[in-house]
Amino acid sequence: MIRTTLLAALAAIPLAVRAEAPLTLAAALAEAERASPDLVAARARLDQARAASDRVRAGYLPQVKAGATYTRNSEEAKLELPVGYTIRDVGTPTSGAGLPGAPTSYAVVPSQVVGATIQARDQLGAQLELTQAILAPQLWFAIDAAGASARASAQQAEAARRELRFGVAQAFYGAAAAEQAVQVQERQLSVASLHERDAQVQVQAGTAARIVLLRAQIDRARAEEDLVRARNGLAGAKSTLAALLGRGEATDFALAQPPAPDLPADLSPLEDEAVRLRPELRAAGAAVEAATASRRAETARYLPTLGAFGQARWSSVAGFTGKEESWAAGLSLQWELFDGGAREASRREAGARLVEAEAARASLALQARDEVRRARLDLASARANRAKAEEQVALARENQRLVEVAFRAGQATSLEATDANVALATAELGAVNEGLAADLAALRLLRAAGRYGG
Numbered sequence: 096m097i098r099t100t101l102l103a104a105l106a107a108i109p110l111a112v113r114a115e116a117p118l119t120l121a122a123a124l125a126e127a128e129r130a131s132p133d134l135v136a137a138r139a140r141l142d143q144a145r146a147a148s149d150r151v152r153a154g155y156l157p158q159v160k161a162g163a164t165y166t167r168n169s170e171e172a173k174l175e176l177p178v179g180y181t182i183r184d185v186g187t188p189t190s191g192a193g194l195p196g197a198p199t200s201y202a203v204v205p206s207q208v209v210g211a212t213i214q215a216r217d218q219l220g221a222q223l224e225l226t227q228a229i230l231a232p233q234l235w236f237a238i239d240a241a242g243a244s245a246r247a248s249a250q251q252a253e254a255a256r257r258e259l260r261f262g263v264a265q266a267f268y269g270a271a272a273a274e275q276a277v278q279v280q281e282r283q284l285s286v287a288s289l290h291e292r293d294a295q296v297q298v299q300a301g302t303a304a305r306i307v308l309l310r311a312q313i314d315r316a317r318a319e320e321d322l323v324r325a326r327n328g329l330a331g332a333k334s335t336l337a338a339l340l341g342r343g344e345a346t347d348f349a350l351a352q353p354p355a356p357d358l359p360a361d362l363s364p365l366e367d368e369a370v371r372l373r374p375e376l377r378a379a380g381a382a383v384e385a386a387t388a389s390r391r392a393e394t395a396r397y398l399p400t401l402g403a404f405g406q407a408r409w410s411s412v413a414g415f416t417g418k419e420e421s422w423a424a425g426l427s428l429q430w431e432l433f434d435g436g437a438r439e440a441s442r443r444e445a446g447a448r449l450v451e452a453e454a455a456r457a458s459l460a461l462q463a464r465d466e467v468r469r470a471r472l473d474l475a476s477a478r479a480n481r482a483k484a485e486e487q488v489a490l491a492r493e494n495q496r497l498v499e500v501a502f503r504a505g506q507a508t509s510l511e512a513t514d515a516n517v518a519l520a521t522a523e524l525g526a527v528n529e530g531l532a533a534d535l536a537a538l539r540l541l542r543a544a545g546r547y548g549g
Contacts (some may be wrong), residue, residue, distance in 0.1 A: 130341025243342030257548035372545030
């Protein structure tokens, strides 16, 4: 009953049975970059920063505005103005009280009158306005700050991309190691099953006690349990990798063994490379540039600004000029002389942000160097442990071979054969784990140096 349950558990664990080509590390990294929502969000933030930079730059480009109006007035108003006069004898002298000279019967009579509509009942109008900044010191530095902020966002997006690739690589190496562990446990189960059959034959032939068969059956059951555990571990590792790749529940894929991380022969320059290559530090440098430009922009608020403007207007009512079209052009100068100290406060605030950005960059540089140093130490330990694990595998394999030969010849007990097989499986699993630890240590060193994912 117990064996039936174990076999059912083994059969229920999903395995990579598809006929498609095994998934390589390079293909997994490319797939993750296409499917990762975190990377999509980082790229969206970069687009926002670039759009903000373009918006600031637009302040130094010509600004054109057009408008139109329709007005319905309650009353219409016209003004009639005489433009010609004639002298006529009106027959009766005018009094002319208070005027110089003697009164006469002659008067000046308008001979030509021009009417001008001051307010039409229905009135249309249109206006086109053009403005151009000529001298705007604050805008100069604001453009520099926006550009630096966009560069910082670009480096932050690159950092997110590299972190994604690093996480996928870690999961891929872990899944590949879990696959090797399954292979080790499958070999162990095969050997245990073979010993069980041999013990069955020996007991039936009367050359071995029944306890030998019981011990073989116990070893086989334990091997089946270990295989279930290893396959469950592989399924969990593939599930983690599938989530990073955006595959959801599709975990029945085969893996190609990844190559060992490519490390340079000389590791000593990696500290300096980390300060130069890591996108986080590049983003911090761009943030310092942005803070510097922002402080200069606040200082430039003390300077005047000069701009040019032009207007073209049309109205359905000619007015006093008698023309429906008109235009105007000129210069505008603005200089804020006193604002209650607001500019000085803003300049001090910008200066404090600059000091903060410089300190953050220096702190990141120190952390990067420390990460590289610690990663080098971890790599050295992992490589030493892997070498010892490989040596133990070689010794355990030779020991198992000799004990197996002696067992077949009747010169070794089944207990000795079982112990040799368990020792070999333990050594192989240890080598798998130490190999994984060495690969991950190499990945962490490349990441700390800013070399991985670039």
